[in-house]
Amino acid sequence: MDKEQDPGAPGEKSIPPPPDLPKSAPPPSPPVRPDPPQGREPSDPPLNVTVSSGTSQSAPADEDAPGADASMANRIIAAVIDVVIGAGINIAGAYILAYIPGPAERLAPLLGVAYLLTRDSLPLLDGQSVGKKAMGIQAVTTAGKSLAGDWQPGLVRNVVLLIPFFAFVELFVLISRQEKRPMLRLGDEWAGTKVVNAGAKELAAAAPAAESDATKKSSGGDENH
Numbered sequence: 001m002d003k004e005q006d007p008g009a010p011g012e013k014s015i016p017p018p019p020d021l022p023k024s025a026p027p028p029s030p031p032v033r034p035d036p037p038q039g040r041e042p043s044d045p046p047l048n049v050t051v052s053s054g055t056s057q058s059a060p061a062d063e064d065a066p067g068a069d070a071s072m073a074n075r076i077i078a079a080v081i082d083v084v085i086g087a088g089i090n091i092a093g094a095y096i097l098a099y100i101p102g103p104a105e106r107l108a109p110l111l112g113v114a115y116l117l118t119r120d121s122l123p124l125l126d127g128q129s130v131g132k133k134a135m136g137i138q139a140v141t142t143a144g145k146s147l148a149g150d151w152q153p154g155l156v157r158n159v160v161l162l163i164p165f166f167a168f169v170e171l172f173v174l175i176s177r178q179e180k181r182p183m184l185r186l187g188d189e190w191a192g193t194k195v196v197n198a199g200a201k202e203l204a205a206a207a208p209a210a211e212s213d214a215t216k217k218s219s220g221g222d223e224n225h
Contacts, residue, residue, distance in 0.1 A: 066199035067144065069182045070137040072174050075195055079167075081131030082119055086112035116161070120193075121147045121154030128198060138198040142182075147193065157191035 063071065090112030097104045119129035120139040127148030128138050139147055139157065147154045161167050170185040177183050182194040 064197060066197050068197050070135075070195040070197055072178060072183065074135040074137050075174070076171075078129065078131035078135040078137060081134055082116060082129050085130045086116045088112075089115050113162070117155055117158050118151065119154075120158065121149060121151045123148045132195075132198070136198050137195055139193050139195050142192050142194055144196075153191040153193050157187040157193050160187045160190070 063069075090109055093111040094105060094108035097108050119125075120132070121127060122129075125133060125148075127140075127146040127150075132138055139154070141147070141150075141153065161170065170187065173185050174183060177185075182188075182196075184194060188194055
């Protein structure tokens with residue numbers, strides 16, 4: 001019978017136990033990313049929208065809107081129509097007055113001139129001349145008030161056109177001021193009027209309130225001083 005080997009017997013090598021190895025840390029878990037919003041890919045760059053100073057994102061104002069500054073083309077066409085109307089009144093008046101004995105026939109030219117002077121203030125036409133009514137424009141005060149029955153500004157803005165060749169001066173002024181708003185000729189400046197697209201009834205209604213507010217502010221400022 002063989003003898004059992006004693007691991008502690010001399011002459012025999014003992015096998016040492018394996019060393020304790022440090023355990024490595026577990027790998028980090030990947031970060032959780034939120035789901036991208038619908039309609040955009042995660043790789044899409046952020047939108048960069050800039051708005052220049054002095055501009056807005058709203059649509060530009062309609063030049064044909066009521067109360068907007070009338071175009072030069074409409075003003076010229078309206079003036080030509082009014083001149084034709086004035087000439088027609090002159091011819092019709094001369095024909096009618098020819099049957100009246102006396103110097104009444106000499107008054108015929110004055111009828112056409114009277115229309116051209118008062119055309120923007122005639123209450124019968126609601127403050128619109130025939131030409132301006134045809135083109136959808138109207139002469140108003142700088143505050144937006146109608147000239148119907150307001151004879152002084154209507155006469156001042158039109159009497160200068162009776163000066164020989166002054167109408168060409170006014171045409172040159174309008175051409176040179178096309179980019180300026182409101183576009184005023186010399187007669188408008190002297191009369192305190194402007195020409196706008198017709199239909200802005202709210203401007204005429206708001207004009208007295210605006211003038212009274214301005215008066216209150218000015219009087220309040222004077223009292224503070």
